[in-house]
Amino acid sequence: MMKDIKLVIFDLDGTLVNAYPAIARSFNYAMQKLGCSKQDSLTIRRAVGWGDENLLKPFVTRQDLKKALVIYRRHQKTALLKGSSLLPGAKNILYYLKKKGYKLAVASNRPTKFSLILINHLGIKKYFDYVLCADKLKHGKPNPEILNKIVRRLRVLSSQALYVGDMVIDAKAGYNAKIGTVIVTTGSSTKEEIKKEKPSRIIARISQLRKFL
Numbered sequence: 001m002m003k004d005i006k007l008v009i010f011d012l013d014g015t016l017v018n019a020y021p022a023i024a025r026s027f028n029y030a031m032q033k034l035g036c037s038k039q040d041s042l043t044i045r046r047a048v049g050w051g052d053e054n055l056l057k058p059f060v061t062r063q064d065l066k067k068a069l070v071i072y073r074r075h076q077k078t079a080l081l082k083g084s085s086l087l088p089g090a091k092n093i094l095y096y097l098k099k100k101g102y103k104l105a106v107a108s109n110r111p112t113k114f115s116l117i118l119i120n121h122l123g124i125k126k127y128f129d130y131v132l133c134a135d136k137l138k139h140g141k142p143n144p145e146i147l148n149k150i151v152r153r154l155r156v157l158s159s160q161a162l163y164v165g166d167m168v169i170d171a172k173a174g175y176n177a178k179i180g181t182v183i184v185t186t187g188s189s190t191k192e193e194i195k196k197e198k199p200s201r202i203i204a205r206i207s208q209l210r211k212f213l
Helices: 020-034 041-047 052-059 062-082 090-099 112-121 145-153 168-176 191-197 206-211
Strands: 007-010 103-108 130-133 161-165 180-184 201-203
Touching (some): 020 041, 020 052, 020 062, 041 052, 090 206, 103 145, 112 130, 130 145, 145 161, 161 168, 168 191, 180 206, 201 206
Parallel strands (some): 007 103, 007 161, 103 130, 161 180
16 A cells, blocks of 8 residues: 555546547648648557647658647547547546545646546546646656646645656656656556656556555
8 A cells, every 4th residue: 555645646648548549530630631641540659648749740840840730739629529538447546536535636748728628528627636737837747847836736745646647758757756656558658668667556457546545
C-alpha cells in the first residue's frame, strides 16, 4: 500500500481515455488537406503525448505547421465526440477514489479546450478537483511544472501526491517533480521503454490502482 496519499493526478490519453481513433482521423484528415502522406494508426499513436503541435510537426513542413494545426483542431472538435471512449475500469477507479476521499486532478499535454471536450463528453468532470493542461504553462511534461502547480493548488505535499500516466514522458515528469508515479501500459510507450525509467509501479490496467490505494 502507498501510505499518506491524498491526491491522485491522472494523465488523460492512454491512461483514462482512448482517443486514439479520433486523433488518427483528425491527423490523417489534416495530412490529406495539405497533400502530405497519411500515416498508420501505430505511427500516430507513438507520436501522441507531447501536445498536438508536436504530434504534427514531424510530418509537415515548417511553413505548413500552423495551417495543419488549425485543420487538425477544427476536425478534433467533432472527432473526439465520435472516436473517444473511457478505457476499461477508468470510471470505476475514479468513482472508487473519490468515494475514498482522495483529491483528483488531470495533468495533460493536450490543450485545455480539447481536454475539457473529452472530460465533459465522457462524463467524468465531476470527479476532478482541478484540470491543468500544458497550454496554460511555460513548459509541458516532462517538465515538472504541471505537477508542481497542481500539488500547490490542491495544498498537499509532493509526498502526498501520486501521478498516474502511460508514457515515458509521464515517468520522467513524475521523477522530475519528485512525485510517486504509476505507469499503466495502455498508452503510447512500450513496457520495455517504461521499465527503463523506473517508475514506482507499472500496471497493466487502471483498475489495478485499487491494490495499493
